[in-house]
Amino acid sequence: MSWLKRVEETVTGLGYEVVDCERSAQGLLRVYIDRLPEGVYDQPGEFVTVEDCEKVTRQLQYTLEVANVDxxxxEVSSPGLDRPLKTPEQYARFAGQEVEITLKLAFQGRKKYKGVLESVPAPEGVEGAEPSWQLVYKVGEGKKAVEQALGFTFDEVREACLVPVVDFKGRGRRPAAGDDQAAVDEAQELGDQNK
Incomplete structure (x- = not known):
């Protein structure tokens, strides 16, 4: 069994998700983990804690030693606010969130797009159709901004990551899938007026 498979089995066995793994020539093994929405954790909240990283680190050290992995x-850490999206399952999990994608091939002269990720249902009557996605983004400024949608498949994307939402005053939040966007926008405007 490969070292990567052992890492994945250990992390998922503890109830976390492996977001990414890196192995450098200098011997550094870096594992990025995330909490699953349906997981049960020692610490409250939706984000990876230091305690989560310690727990996974201890178990990985034991597993890798037993497997004689050099x-x-x-290092075990969270994927950060700009969490990469690496699988179709992760796309589905974060549908409705703002993401940035880089396409493998340029479309209309550019490869990078930023907008809200949406799932596009497969056409009726087409068996085995690959899931497809679209990115809804705005072109233009202010009231003249126009929404456009860029359709794509998972295979057409080189990189994708969440767009970080940082609010030091605690008034805003990242809209979750299914939230009423008008209500979220109204709450954000009220928060901006009170600043």
Whole structure:
């Protein structure tokens, strides 16, 4: 069994998701983990905590030692606010959120797009159709801005990641899938007026 498979089995066995793994020539093994929405965790909240990283680190150290995996240093951390999206399942999980994608091939002279990720249902009567996605984004400024949608498949994307939402005053939040966008926009405007 490969070292990557052992890492994935260990992390998922603890109830977390492996977002990414990196292994450097200098012996650094870096593992990015995330909490699953349906998971049960020692610490409250939706984000990875230091305690989560410690728990996974301890178990990985044991597993990798037993498997005789050679590494000099192990780092376990959260994927960060700009969490990469690497699988179709992760796309589905974060549908409705603002993401940034880089296409493999340019479309209309550009490869990078930023907007809200949406799932596009497969056409009726087409068996085995690949899931497709669209990115809804605005072109223009202010009241003259126009929404456009860019349709794509998972295979057409080189990189995708969440767009970080940072609010130090705690008034705003990242809209969740299914939220009424008008209500979220209204709450944000009220928060902006009170600043």
């Amino acid at each position: 590494y000099a240093r192990l």
